[in-house]
Amino acid sequence: MSDLVQVRDLVVDRGGRRVLQALRFVIEQGSVTGLLGPSGCGKSTLMRSLVGVQRLTSGGVTVAGSEAGSASLRSRVGYVTQAASVYDDLTVRENLTFFARVLGAGGEAVPDAIATVDLADHADQVVGRLSGGQRSRVSLAVALLNSPELLVLDEPTVGLDPVLRRDLWALFHRLADGGAAVFVSSHVMDEADRCDRLLLMREGRIIADDTPQAIREQTRTDDIESAFLALVEHEAGAG
Amino acid sequence: MTSRILMAVATRVLTQLRRDHRTAAMLLVLPCVLMTLLWWMFRDLPGGLFDRFGPALLAMFPFIVMFLVTSVTTLRERTSGTLERLLAMPMGKLDFLGGYAVAFGIVATVQAALAVALSVGLLGLEVAGPVLLLGFVAVADAVLGTALGLFVSAFARTEFQAVQFMPLLVIPQILLCGLFVPRSSLPDVLHGISDVLPLSYATDAMQILVTTTATGDVWRDLGIVAGFIVAALGLGAATLRRRTP
Numbered sequence: 001m002s003d004l005v006q007v008r009d010l011v012v013d014r015g016g017r018r019v020l021q022a023l024r025f026v027i028e029q030g031s032v033t034g035l036l037g038p039s040g041c042g043k044s045t046l047m048r049s050l051v052g053v054q055r056l057t058s059g060g061v062t063v064a065g066s067e068a069g070s071a072s073l074r075s076r077v078g079y080v081t082q083a084a085s086v087y088d089d090l091t092v093r094e095n096l097t098f099f100a101r102v103l104g105a106g107g108e109a110v111p112d113a114i115a116t117v118d119l120a121d122h123a124d125q126v127v128g129r130l131s132g133g134q135r136s137r138v139s140l141a142v143a144l145l146n147s148p149e150l151l152v153l154d155e156p157t158v159g160l161d162p163v164l165r166r167d168l169w170a171l172f173h174r175l176a177d178g179g180a181a182v183f184v185s186s187h188v189m190d191e192a193d194r195c196d197r198l199l200l201m202r203e204g205r206i207i208a209d210d211t212p213q214a215i216r217e218q219t220r221t222d223d224i225e226s227a228f229l230a231l232v233e234h235e236a237g238a239g
Numbered sequence: 240m241t242s243r244i245l246m247a248v249a250t251r252v253l254t255q256l257r258r259d260h261r262t263a264a265m266l267l268v269l270p271c272v273l274m275t276l277l278w279w280m281f282r283d284l285p286g287g288l289f290d291r292f293g294p295a296l297l298a299m300f301p302f303i304v305m306f307l308v309t310s311v312t313t314l315r316e317r318t319s320g321t322l323e324r325l326l327a328m329p330m331g332k333l334d335f336l337g338g339y340a341v342a343f344g345i346v347a348t349v350q351a352a353l354a355v356a357l358s359v360g361l362l363g364l365e366v367a368g369p370v371l372l373l374g375f376v377a378v379a380d381a382v383l384g385t386a387l388g389l390f391v392s393a394f395a396r397t398e399f400q401a402v403q404f405m406p407l408l409v410i411p412q413i414l415l416c417g418l419f420v421p422r423s424s425l426p427d428v429l430h431g432i433s434d435v436l437p438l439s440y441a442t443d444a445m446q447i448l449v450t451t452t453a454t455g456d457v458w459r460d461l462g463i464v465a466g467f468i469v470a471a472l473g474l475g476a477a478t479l480r481r482r483t484p
Contacts, residue, residue: 052327053323053326054483069482074327085319085324086321089255089258
């Protein structure tokens with residue numbers, strides 16, 4: 001598998017504070033990579049950098065050989081923000097039809113995306129009247145419209161019921177099997193084992209980058225939460 | 240600029256407006272109600288005061304209403320994250336602004352047509368020049384309001400702040416546009432300021448249309464208003480950033 005995304009010494013300052021401290025990693029095609037860390041550790045800033053909407057301080061991000069955010073990438077990257085970025089006063093179908101026109105996506109893209117996130121029964125409902133979980137699925141459907149090569153999802157499973165969460169993770173793996181690189185953030189450590197590869201993040205730095213199993217073995221722990229603690233303590237001891 | 244994307248934005252904005260019955264009704268009915276109120280106020284007074292104030296207000300209502308609606312709508316787009324999402328897609332800044340301008344331009348056309356038809360047809364506003372041109376000026380004023388609203392939405396963090404821009408940017412223009420004191424009788428400094436405010440030219444065009452049949456100066460005024468529209472849209476485009484801190 002080849003590297004779709006390369007992050008090189010990425011530094012981002014926001015409001016006089018260093019949010020990302022010289023990050024360096026790659027994201028492979030055809031895999032689900034998880035970004036795990038507590039709230040406020042810089043996950044969203046990193047995701048914004050991958051999409052190219054974050055102003056960088058130094059370093060860089062390339063996606064498929066082009067600088068992140070460059071015009072040629074804009075229809076090849078799907079991005080779902082933490083808050084559902086859709087229009088509350090439009091129906092599910094109207095929202096998707098609008099974004100499909102902007103992306104130049106084909107005729108079947110809209111019904112396909114609605115079916116994929118399991119909202120066919122709500123297609124003609126106004127988004128503002130849907131539940132929080134349903135709204136975030138509308139937002140996810142927008143990102144699926146153009147079958148993107150890179151899918152950047154900021155906490156897409158927050159507040160969803162366990163059945164739906166399982167279904168979404170299955171969807172992420174289906175998309176990865178189809179060749180896409182799926183990059184998913186979460187602050188819930190028990191989602192770690194659903195990823196092919198994990199990046200553990202704390203205070204703007206990546207403290208582990210491996211498969212969930214390898215991270216557990218390396219730290220001699222049974223779950224990622226304990227592994228996270230072991231890594232933090234180890235670092236504190238070394239520092 | 241891609242016409243497909245621009246029209247997608249315009250269609251979407253109009254769909255949103257159609258959903259919001261109350262706003263749609265206010266946009267179309269309010270200017271008519273206010274013109275009627277003005278006519279009623281002056282009805283028993285001598286001196287053709289409705290003919291004097293009516294045209295200026297026909298220029299002003301679309302400007303004010305569109306300024307408010309646009310600044311709040313675009314601010315909502317900025318705060319809800321949809322603008323960031325769109326700018327991460329193949330959306331040109333001018334597609335976005337142009338889409339809004341086209342959608343509200345269409346609303347403004349209907350709004351102006353209703354207000355002009357009511358004023359001239361029912362309330363007896365005397366118009367010496369072509370009535371169609373009066374409609375043109377009203378639409379240009381509405382688009383000007385849209386363009387300025389798009390621009391100021393960049394400087395407001397909340398809808399509260401956005402609404403506060405109205406007394407700051409709109410009321411001085413109303414005071415200095417020649418409605419209360421003819422611009423030529425203003426103190427020199429204020430006259431100078433009124434020369435660089437777009438509403439002065441919009442009001443001027445309306446007054447000329449009502450009093451004479453010569454249209455040369457109206458076209459000149461319209462051209463100046465169009466220049467302000469382009470400048471405001473350009474400034475608005477400059478405030479849309481794909482990368483934010």
